[in-house]
Amino acid sequence: MKIFGASGHGKVVNAIATDNGIVVEGFIDDNYQKDTYLGLPICKIQDFDEIIIGIGDNSIRKKLADKYKNQWHKAIIHSRAIVSLQDEIGFGTVIMPNAVVNESISIGNHCIINTSAVVEHDCIIKDFVHISPNATLSGGVSVDVGTHIGAGAVVIPGIKIGRWCTIGAGAVIIKDVPDYAVVVGNPGRIIKFKEID
Ligand SMILES: CC(=O)SCCNC(=O)CCNC(=O)[C@H](O)C(C)(C)COP(=O)(O)OP(=O)(O)OC[C@H]1O[C@@H](n2cnc3c(N)ncnc32)[C@H](O)[C@@H]1OP(=O)(O)O
DSSP states (O other): OEEEOOSHHHHHHHHHHHHTTOOOOEEEOTTOOSSEETTEEBOOOOTTOOEEEOOOOHHHHHHHHHHSTTOBOOOEEOTTSEEOTTOEEOTTOEEOTTOEEOSSOEEOTTOEEOTTOEEOTTOEEOTTOEEOTTOEEOTTOEEOTTOEEOTTOEEOTTOEEOTTOEEOTTOEEOSOBOTTEEEETTTTEEEEEOSOO
């Protein structure tokens, strides 16, 4: 398996893969100038490679996923994350240490469930979503494609969050959020809309 992205998030993905006993052959990163990262080679992508994208930016993960189809490694889950066996988790998704992903949850492809995030029962998380460290999704929350939930944000039960939104660090979301909205504060308020995916 190879990891896209010789950077901070790639480093964490490498640690989780290694913890899972997955052999990481190297990193792929056109923007990285050295020959090695963390003692592993910087490689070219090849047709037969299995890859995980170790890049935190949701839109970059989507661009890479669209470009290199059918090469994605199954989800990797840290041994100290708690994930229900009933959950559906898509390929390329990474679940970090101490995350809790409770019963009857669906998580799409190329998502990040970051350190100590809590995803409660019956949540639906679509592709390319990032749930940041210590964020809490209460029961039955849905998060549409590409949305970033910031560190420590809290979403009350049953809320629907649209596609490509950004929920600011520490926000408390008590109402549904429309597509592309950037929301901050407690209670969450929209400060702007993003223009593109
Ligand atoms: C392992 C890891 O590191 S995972 C990464 C986790 N990353 C995060 O959690 C980052 C989340 N990002 C944020 O919270 C950002 O502040 C954003 C995306 C919400 C806003 O960023 P920007 O678009 O650059 O907005 P900007 O900094 O210009 O702030 C706009 C206004 O919102 C306010 N604001 C920004 N973020 C927040 C916030 N989290 N909570 C409350 N108010 C905020 C600013 O004070 C400013 O207010 P003003 O207009 O009255 O001065």
